[in-house]
Structures are given as C-alpha cells and as structure tokens.
Amino acid sequence: LGRNVFLLCSIQFLLCKAKLSLHSHYPNVAKTLENKKFYVDSPSCKMPEMDPFSADIMRFFKRRQFRECSSDKDLLISEFDSHLRQYRIKIDENSAQQHLKKFGNATLKCEYQVIGRNKKDSFPDNHFSFSKLQPLSQSFLVPKTIDFISTQCHAVHGNIDLKLLQKDAFLFVQDRLNHEHKNTEHHRPDLQSKPNVIILGIDSTSRMNLRRSMPKVHKFLQRPGWFEMQGYNKVGENTLPNLLAILTGNAEENALFNGRFGHSGFIDKLKFIWQLFKKNGYMTAFGEDCAKINTFNYQKPGFKQQPVDFYLRNFIVALETILKTRREFGNVFCLGRKLGFQYVFDFARQFMQRFENSAPVFGIFWSNSFTHEDFLGATALDHVFLEYLTLYDELGFFNRSIVMVLSDHGYRYGVTRQASKSGYLEERLPLMFIHVPPWFRKIYPQYVENLKINQNRLSSGFDLHMTLHHLLHLNATSMADFSPKLQASQCKMCQSLFFQLPANRNCSHAGIREKWCSCEPTETVTNQRLLRKVAQEVVHHMNRHLRDRNLTTLCQNYALKKVLYLDSKISLSEDSVEDEQLHTYIITFETNPSSAHFEATVQWNSEKETLNMNVDELSRLESYEKHSKCTRDPIIKKYCICKEFK
Known part of the structure; x- marks a missing residue:
C-alpha cells in the first residue's frame, strides 16, 4: 500500500511539474490575455x-x-x-415611343427564346x-412550362431590322402546384x-468586413429577431x-484531396x-452568380x-454566354442590363412570394460577384x-421565415492577408446571422434564449447543419x-x-481542425535564429513534397525569400501535458520564384529541431491563378509555381 501511495504521489508531482513547465515556457500568457x-x-x-x-x-x-x-x-x-x-411580359409603350x-x-x-437545361448533355x-426565336406579343402570357427566357427588341421598318434596341433576360419561378383544394390567399x-x-x-465576407464595408446592412441586421453568432469559425x-x-x-x-469531385x-x-x-x-431552390466560379x-x-x-x-451560364458582360471587382458583374446579383x-424574391401561402420553402441564394476577388467590393454592395433586405421585410418574408445571412469565410488572399496580422482571424471568422420571426420567439422562448447564449460560444458549419435538421424536428427537446x-x-x-452549446467547447468539439482554429491566443516570436530555422525547414518540406508527389517536372522548387511573421500558439488546456519542446507555430513567409506568399501551421520540436507539417494545408496569400495554369488539381494549384510560368 505504501509503495502505491508513493507511486501515486510521484505521478501527481510529475503532472504538476509538467504543467508548471508548460506555463513557464509561456511566461507571458497572463500578460498576453490581459x-x-x-x-x-x-x-x-x-x-x-x-x-x-x-x-x-x-x-x-x-x-x-457603384456603377x-x-x-x-x-x-x-x-x-x-x-x-x-x-x-406576363408587357411592352412598355412609353419606353417604346422614346x-x-x-x-x-x-x-x-x-x-424571345426559351433557355433550359439539356438533360441529355454529358455535363x-x-x-x-436554346429554342428558336419566337414572336413576343404585347401582354404575352408566359406558359407555366417556361422558367427562363432571353429577349430582343428591334426597331423595324417593314421586314427590315433597323437596329437592335434592347436585349434582356427574365426568370420565372413557376407555381406548378395543384391548388384545387387550397386557398392561396391565406397563410x-x-x-x-x-x-x-x-x-x-x-x-x-468576414464579420469585420461587414462592419467596415457594409454599415447599412450591419445596422439592418441589428433589428429584433436577429442573432449574430460571434464565435462562428x-x-x-x-x-x-x-x-x-x-x-x-x-x-x-x-x-x-483524392480528386473524387472531378468524377x-x-x-x-x-x-x-x-x-x-x-x-x-x-x-427547394438554389441560385448563385458568377458561373465560372x-x-x-x-x-x-x-x-x-x-x-x-x-x-x-443554367440560366446564369446562358446569360454569361449570350449577353454582353461587364467585369467589376475581378468578376463578371453585369449580365447585359442587370447585375448578376x-x-x-x-x-429569391420570386421563390418566397410564389409559395408564401401554399407550401413551405427552403432556398439558398449565393453571390460572389461583389466580394469574391476584392474585399473592397463589399463597399459597393452595401x-x-x-434594398433587397428592406424589400423582403416589406413583403413580410421575415415574419414567415427563418433566415440566415452568412458567408463561407473571410478574405483569403490579397493585402488583408499579406500585410495585416488581423487578416489571419478575419479569414477564419465569416459573418453569420440568424433571424427568427416573432411567432417563433413566442412559441419557442427557450430556443431563443439558447441562441442568445450561443452568440458568444464557439460554433461551426456542422452546428448549422444540425440546426437545419432541428427545423424539421421542432418538437425535439x-x-x-x-x-x-x-x-x-x-x-x-x-x-x-437552438440548444445551448457547451461553455467549455474547443475546436475539436466543433469539428474545426487546428489549421483553422481561432481559439488559441498567440505570441509573436522575435528570436531571429529560430524564425529563420523554422522557415528553412518549412521550405525544405515543401520541396520534398514536390518530389514525393512527382511534381518536379511541373512545378518549380522554392527558395526562401523572407519571413514576415512567426507566431506561437498558446495551449489553453489545463488538462493537457504538452511536451515542453513541442510548439505549434503559424509562419507567414515569401518564397521565390514569383514572390509567392504562404502561411503554414506547423509543429516544431525545439530540442531535435525537427518540423512536422502538412504541405497540402498550406495557405496561399495572393491570387495564384496565373501561376498555376499547368494543373487543374485545386490543392496543387495553391502551391505549384508552374515551370512554364515566366
């Protein structure tokens, strides 16, 4: 018994020593968080x-x-x-006279010509x-079989076309439901x-760029019934x-990674x-602009x-093909006379209107045109x-719907990532708002209370997935x-x-990998020898990865140009006994050729001076499209500087 007690005490002593060692390795933890x-x-x-x-x-x-x-x-x-x-499609007589x-x-x-989906096409x-041209009469009643059309109007003299006056396109969310026994005038x-x-x-669009670039939209999203998930990662x-x-x-x-999305x-x-x-x-409905991306x-x-x-x-693909387009903010912006947005x-408006009293609706409406390539594009979108949010509100959509206004991530490359340390967090923290209507707040007060609490709990897209399931099972307790x-x-x-998230949640609980986790504070490393050594090992791993994946005939080798930042992640867990010599670093650096900017999350053993990293998880901090045209693999494109590129 005495030996067992001694053994237990010894183990406890070693655990305490290890924890003290961990915190002595980060002597400024308290100061960092202060x-x-x-x-x-x-x-x-x-x-x-x-x-x-x-x-x-x-x-x-x-x-x-905005133009x-x-x-x-x-x-x-x-x-x-x-x-x-x-x-109905009507000709505006006053406009025609002008x-x-x-x-x-x-x-x-x-x-007009009917635009459709060719089901027999391989892709x-x-x-x-595209149908043949057909005459469009005044007050043309659109058949319910038609979802999309393109139109063209000419000035004509007899049988002679004098000038094309206007090309346009129209979409129709057609109500093909059987309303024989339904009253579509009531809820x-x-x-x-x-x-x-x-x-x-x-x-x-990050939470921060919403505030910075779209203050009017942000103000709208502060209205009653809206909840911002501030810990959404x-x-x-x-x-x-x-x-x-x-x-x-x-x-x-x-x-x-395995290329199955290409099948x-x-x-x-x-x-x-x-x-x-x-x-x-x-x-159900799904719409997205900018067909190529x-x-x-x-x-x-x-x-x-x-x-x-x-x-x-198919409608957006058609319009980008047949209409004159204008590019703004790095993307197809105008499709003929209208914004892709x-x-x-x-x-979205037609979809919500058409079935408001006849069937429940689930729709996803996504825009890339203003914001995908330029973080300043959001300023023109505000x-x-x-105007659309206000219109939806006036039409009563928010009184009948659970609405989520969100993004996939913040800006991933460009000046916000190359020259701003806060860009690291902006990329990881997209905007995420949920709206619940007044009747929902009245019937499910506990769900609403949980939403309030969860605004400042760590959450992820996987939680949002379960929230969507919950909306199909609202009686779940x-x-x-x-x-x-x-x-x-x-x-x-x-x-x-709608259920309270655990207060002690960490990234692994929310399905967020270390690479994307925003939970751990960091300290900037100033030791120049360490900074250089880690960077050289990272570049060495990158070059070895090119050889291991048989990419050396396709991609150029890297040479370290300079290190921008080396930050050390600080573990928050009191229960973990981290090896005093093992550290997680976030390193931002440039390489030649092409002055490529990269960011990597790596594990570094300071005693052995060895490094562990996943090269396929590298982040590229500038647009790499022109450097990586020799490959279609979306992962290889991030880090391959094609040999044919000059």
Missing part, C-alpha cells in the same frame, strides 16, 4: 475581438463607386398575374438549351411547424468545404439537406441531375443588398431526440444552435 476582449471567452477558447477599423487594415481601405449596368428604360416588364397565377422616335415610322418587334450543369396552416428556411450568402479553406459542412454535415476534404455524378451522391426538406413537403462547378463537372426544384445555374436575389443517422458525419459532438 485587458483583451473576446468574442468567445472560456477556459477552452479565447477568440479575440478585433477592431474592424485597425490601422493595418484601414491603410488599404477605400470605398468603391449601374444600364441607364436606359426597360422596354419589357415582367408581372405576375395573381388570378391566373402566371407571368426608343423609336429617332427612327421615323419604325415599329417595335420583340422576340448538363455547364451548358444550356398556410402548417407555417409554425414548417417555417420557411432561407439562406442568403455573400462570399468571402470556418471549417475548411474555401467555399466548397464550408458550404458542404452546412448542407451535408461533411466538408468532404478527403474526397477533394461525373459524384456530387449527386452526397446527402444534401435540401433532399430532406423536399421529403417534408418543401419547395460556382461552388459545385469550379473545376468540377457539377450536378448530372437537377438538384432542387428551382435551379438558376440582381438575378440571384430577384430569384446599398444594393440593403435535446440532441438525444435525433436519430444517429442525422448527426453531422464529420462532427458527432456538434449540435443545433
């Missing part, structure tokens, strides 16, 4: 608040001017006939079908058990894994949450089968997005009420945001 404010402040997570207007960001900040796509008056107007429940007066006795001739997401009786669920996404690098976490419960990064039909096999909403009687199509074949009831993809958010089959496959500990 006088700081945090979005999440728990023993397991210290997510620091950031100043949106800090000097390191504001030296690059300026407001961009309309067209100033001419519409020749054609689309209206919905509520009695017939069909759309356009024709310079042509003497000319008359107006308008025609139906990437093409479109659905199942509204409170089947609320509408709408996701409005703005790509590459991304789970993957770009849009695809972060949206998949929300929509499928699995970021599918292994599938991306035709692979995306169709994933278990998207919209399939469950469809089974529960919901109408769409989430499920960029360097991927996309969906073979149309994934939802109303799908905007307008087409997506008009699509009033445009506010705890996560135990959910079938194990419904749990997010990549995060079994994740849960609905």
Whole structure:
C-alpha cells in the first residue's frame, strides 16, 4: 500500500511539474490575455475581438463607386398575374415611343427564346438549351412550362431590322402546384411547424468586413429577431468545404484531396439537406452568380441531375454566354442590363412570394460577384443588398421565415492577408446571422434564449447543419431526440444552435481542425535564429513534397525569400501535458520564384529541431491563378509555381 501511495504521489508531482513547465515556457500568457476582449471567452477558447477599423487594415481601405449596368428604360416588364397565377411580359409603350422616335415610322418587334437545361448533355450543369426565336406579343402570357427566357427588341421598318434596341433576360419561378383544394390567399396552416428556411450568402465576407464595408446592412441586421453568432469559425479553406459542412454535415476534404469531385455524378451522391426538406413537403431552390466560379462547378463537372426544384445555374451560364458582360471587382458583374446579383436575389424574391401561402420553402441564394476577388467590393454592395433586405421585410418574408445571412469565410488572399496580422482571424471568422420571426420567439422562448447564449460560444458549419435538421424536428427537446443517422458525419459532438452549446467547447468539439482554429491566443516570436530555422525547414518540406508527389517536372522548387511573421500558439488546456519542446507555430513567409506568399501551421520540436507539417494545408496569400495554369488539381494549384510560368 505504501509503495502505491508513493507511486501515486510521484505521478501527481510529475503532472504538476509538467504543467508548471508548460506555463513557464509561456511566461507571458497572463500578460498576453490581459485587458483583451473576446468574442468567445472560456477556459477552452479565447477568440479575440478585433477592431474592424485597425490601422493595418484601414491603410488599404477605400470605398468603391457603384456603377449601374444600364441607364436606359426597360422596354419589357415582367408581372405576375395573381388570378391566373402566371407571368406576363408587357411592352412598355412609353419606353417604346422614346426608343423609336429617332427612327421615323419604325415599329417595335420583340422576340424571345426559351433557355433550359439539356438533360441529355454529358455535363448538363455547364451548358444550356436554346429554342428558336419566337414572336413576343404585347401582354404575352408566359406558359407555366417556361422558367427562363432571353429577349430582343428591334426597331423595324417593314421586314427590315433597323437596329437592335434592347436585349434582356427574365426568370420565372413557376407555381406548378395543384391548388384545387387550397386557398392561396391565406397563410398556410402548417407555417409554425414548417417555417420557411432561407439562406442568403455573400462570399468571402468576414464579420469585420461587414462592419467596415457594409454599415447599412450591419445596422439592418441589428433589428429584433436577429442573432449574430460571434464565435462562428470556418471549417475548411474555401467555399466548397464550408458550404458542404452546412448542407451535408461533411466538408468532404478527403474526397477533394483524392480528386473524387472531378468524377461525373459524384456530387449527386452526397446527402444534401435540401433532399430532406423536399421529403417534408418543401419547395427547394438554389441560385448563385458568377458561373465560372460556382461552388459545385469550379473545376468540377457539377450536378448530372437537377438538384432542387428551382435551379438558376443554367440560366446564369446562358446569360454569361449570350449577353454582353461587364467585369467589376475581378468578376463578371453585369449580365447585359442587370447585375448578376440582381438575378440571384430577384430569384429569391420570386421563390418566397410564389409559395408564401401554399407550401413551405427552403432556398439558398449565393453571390460572389461583389466580394469574391476584392474585399473592397463589399463597399459597393452595401446599398444594393440593403434594398433587397428592406424589400423582403416589406413583403413580410421575415415574419414567415427563418433566415440566415452568412458567408463561407473571410478574405483569403490579397493585402488583408499579406500585410495585416488581423487578416489571419478575419479569414477564419465569416459573418453569420440568424433571424427568427416573432411567432417563433413566442412559441419557442427557450430556443431563443439558447441562441442568445450561443452568440458568444464557439460554433461551426456542422452546428448549422444540425440546426437545419432541428427545423424539421421542432418538437425535439435535446440532441438525444435525433436519430444517429442525422448527426453531422464529420462532427458527432456538434449540435443545433437552438440548444445551448457547451461553455467549455474547443475546436475539436466543433469539428474545426487546428489549421483553422481561432481559439488559441498567440505570441509573436522575435528570436531571429529560430524564425529563420523554422522557415528553412518549412521550405525544405515543401520541396520534398514536390518530389514525393512527382511534381518536379511541373512545378518549380522554392527558395526562401523572407519571413514576415512567426507566431506561437498558446495551449489553453489545463488538462493537457504538452511536451515542453513541442510548439505549434503559424509562419507567414515569401518564397521565390514569383514572390509567392504562404502561411503554414506547423509543429516544431525545439530540442531535435525537427518540423512536422502538412504541405497540402498550406495557405496561399495572393491570387495564384496565373501561376498555376499547368494543373487543374485545386490543392496543387495553391502551391505549384508552374515551370512554364515566366
């Protein structure tokens, strides 16, 4: 017995010594955290608040001017006939007279072509079908079989076309439901058990850039019923894994690494949450602008089968092909006379209006055009997005719907990441707001109270996935009420945001890998010898990785140019006995050729001076499109400087 007591005391002594050693290795932990404010402040997570207007960001900040796509008056107007429940296209006679007066006795001739999805195409997401030109009469009643059309109006004299006056395009969310026994004038009786669920996404927008660039939108999102998830942390690098976490419960990064997204039909096999909403009687929709960089199509074949009831993809592909486009902020901005953004958010408006009294709706509406390539593009979006939010509010959508306004991540490259340390956190902390209507707040006060608490708890897209499941099972009282089959496959500990998240949650509990975790404070390393040694080992690992993956004939070797930052992550866990010699570093550096900027999260053994890192997890801090045209692999593209590049 005495020997056992001695042994237990010895073990306890060693544990205490190890913990003291750990904290003596970080003597400034208390000082580092002193006088700081945090979005999440728990023993397991210290997510620091950031100043949106800090000097390191504001030296690059300026407001961009918004330029309309067209100033001419519409020749054609689309209206919905509520009695017939069909759309009409009307010719605006006043506008027609203004356009024709310079042509003497000319008359107006308008025609249309139907845009559709070619189901027989090998890659139906990437093409479109186009009918023959057909005459468009005054007050043309659009058949319910038509979802999209392009139009053109000419000034004509007899049979001679004098001039093309206007090209345009129209979308129609057609109500094809059987209303024989339904009264479409009154609210659905199942509204409170089947609320509408709408996701409005703005790509590459952090919580901080929302405040900095879109103050009007941010003010709107402060209204009653809106809750900001201030501890919402991304789970993957770009849009695809972060949206998949929300929509499928699995970021599918292994599938991306293994190239399975390049296989035709692979995306169709994933278990998207919209399939469950469809089974529960919901109408479903998905729309996204900027066809070439769409989430499920960029360097991927996309969906073979149309994934939802109303799908905007083929329409946007068609418009980018047949209409004159204008680029702004690095992306296709204008599609003919209208913003790509307008087409997506008009699509959302029609979708919510068309079924407001007849069926519940689940829709995702995503925009890349203003924000994907330029973090200043959001400054031009502010009033445009506010107009749509205000319109949706006036139409009563927010009284009937759970609405999420969110992003996939913050800005991933450019000046905010190359020259600003706060850009590291901005990238990881996207905007995330949830709105619940007054009736929901009245019926489910505990869910609302939990949302308030969860605003300052660590959360992720996997939690949002479970929240969507919860909206299909509103009577659930705890996560135990959910079938194990419904749990997010990549995060079994994740849960609905309508239930209180654990206060002591860490990144692994939320399905967030070390690379993306924003919970651990950092200290800047000033030891120049250590800084140089770690950087050289990182570059050595990168060059060895090129050899191991047989990429040396394709990609150039790297040479270290300079180190920008080396920060040490500080472990918060009192229970972990970290090896005193093992440290996690975040290193930001430049290499030649091409002055490529990289960021890596690595483990460094200071005693052995050895390094462990995953080169495929490198972050590239500037646009690499022109450097990596020799490969289509999305992971290799991040770090390959093609030999053909001069």
